Amino acid sequence: MNRFDKEAISWDDLPRRVELAKAVVKNIIPHLKGDEKILDFGCGSGLVGLNLAPFAKEIIGVDTSAKMVEKFNEKAKKLNLNAKAYKKDIFEIDEKFDIVISSMTIHHIKDIKALSKKLKEITNKVFIADLDKEDGSFHTRGNDDVCHFGFSKEELKEYFDDWEIEYKIIHKVKKHKNFPIFLIKLSRKNNDTK
Numbered sequence: 001m002n003r004f005d006k007e008a009i010s011w012d013d014l015p016r017r018v019e020l021a022k023a024v025v026k027n028i029i030p031h032l033k034g035d036e037k038i039l040d041f042g043c044g045s046g047l048v049g050l051n052l053a054p055f056a057k058e059i060i061g062v063d064t065s066a067k068m069v070e071k072f073n074e075k076a077k078k079l080n081l082n083a084k085a086y087k088k089d090i091f092e093i094d095e096k097f098d099i100v101i102s103s104m105t106i107h108h109i110k111d112i113k114a115l116s117k118k119l120k121e122i123t124n125k126v127f128i129a130d131l132d133k134e135d136g137s138f139h140t141r142g143n144d145d146v147c148h149f150g151f152s153k154e155e156l157k158e159y160f161d162d163w164e165i166e167y168k169i170i171h172k173v174k175k176h177k178n179f180p181i182f183l184i185k186l187s188r189k190n191n192d193t194k
């Protein structure tokens, strides 16, 4: 059982987590037409994906934690939403999506260049929210499964240099200090035929 399996049951109980997800949802909604099939990777219990479901045609979640996937599916069923999650790693996905979204997950993914390439294979549009560059003090439980202490705007531009990138700070998580959260929108460059 990994750390996220252990935390799945009480994942939604932390108000600052719910607030962060709300900010992500609020900033993605204006970009949706309502007819999109959306993939949420690192979907967790669905704090972001399930709240976007009423604004999309279908939400598919993937997460490497079986317990998170269970929680997502329980909530989706209870709320009668067109959303379903699967226990999968984002790197296993080959299906195409209109939009791919992700919140607070890429700091757990080591190879962001490889992630950028994978996303190119499956979609034309991506929204990613995560921590701005931090000093390693965000995860008070320790940094065992943390691959990046957030990301600066410059790093993101470098990692996702194959995409048009729009960057914005959308929220601040209040802990022992404020941790800004960015949202990036990635879209294909005009001359991109790959």
Ligand SMILES: C[S@@+](CC[C@H](N)C(=O)[O-])C[C@H]1O[C@@H](n2cnc3c(N)ncnc32)[C@H](O)[C@@H]1O
Binding pocket: 004, 017, 021, 041, 042, 043, 044, 045, 046, 047, 048, 062, 063, 064, 065, 068, 088, 089, 090, 091, 102, 103, 104, 105, 108, 109
């Ligand atoms: C910090 S949680 C965020 C969950 C949710 N997006 C939210 O905002 O509440 C990160 C999630 O990403 C999942 N995860 C980490 N690496 C992953 C990968 N390579 N593919 C899919 N899910 C992954 C973890 O299991 C965990 O549930």
